[in-house]
Amino acid sequence: MSKLKLASYWGSACGGCDVAILDIHEKIVDLANAADIVFWPIAVDFKYSDLEAYEDGYIDVCLFHGAVRNSENEHIAKLLRQKSKVMVAFGACAITGGIPGLANFKKKEDIFARAYFDTPSTQNKGKVLPTTVLQMPEGEIDIPEFYKDVKCLADVIDVEFYMPGCPPTSEQIWNVVLAIVTGQLPPVGSFVGCEDRALCNTCGRTKTDKKVKKFYRPHEILVDPDSCLLEQGLVCMGPVTRAGCGNQCTGANTPCSGCYGPLSGVVDVGAKFIGALASVVDTDSPEEADKIISDVLDPAGTFYRYALPGSLLRRAK
């Protein structure tokens, strides 16, 4: 049997997923023994022309990080789909849009105006905006089209597996690599490298009655290291977030911000979390409930931090 062929690519991403892969440290040598890396821009010098030259299905598994922000992201996603037997949406951006997906709260024109006209470090007296094709004296040069909306990977291609996290932890990445190498991947459509239960189930903090009279911002409260953060009035997304991260944030007295994404079956994470919050507010009076909930600043940006393009809401008007 020939060696496995792996690819890793980023769309609209930060490179944190790639670094999480590298953070398997010396096991990368074992990975290199089991598989050939045939495309991985952050680490290996293959060009798009190399990718185009591969036969269809040449790549066994492609790990795709990043959201689909522009036409290049979509084009390469489709090219990798054609060349890969198995496609993994790797990390929050690829699955639900991630942090770049917060741009769906804004309009393309306003993003351009801020980035190219208004930032204090920008000098652009001619008000020049990027165009996809630019005629220079020597010839034509081009850049991709910036889309109106951020999309998820599964919006543009078929995806076999989903690996959540911002980024996925290196331990979970190694587990998934082992599953790939030994051919023990679960049924198509599965989430891998995580658990099918809420973060609260893996959180060691003491939970009693959830009766919240006031929500706090992190600097407004001295956090008790042993009891439930949500019960203390911190906006913790644990009840609606998939477990598997090893409770890194809650273990460090920091509320979960939801990077492992919504649980199976949740269509809209924000709506689900609003329901969870409503159930912990300790009052029978609608006016007092309004007052308590109004302590939560920027609820949309907080509840959809990693998941706006992948939610029912998808974008702000």
Add this chain to the structure above:
Amino acid sequence: MRKITIDPITRLEGHGKINIFLNDAGGVENVYFAIPELRGFEKFCEGRPADQVPQIVSRICGV
């Protein structure tokens, strides 16, 4: 005029490509470096609570 395109630039964080234009003698006439990506952190951080911003902008570059 001949054009050589290096796409993508590899082994760094982010997307980039280089267009090199060669004159008839085969010498380099001009080179253009293109950054074919924008995410818009400048805009979408607006309105977010200050205590959330460090968690958001740490995703500008994760390398």
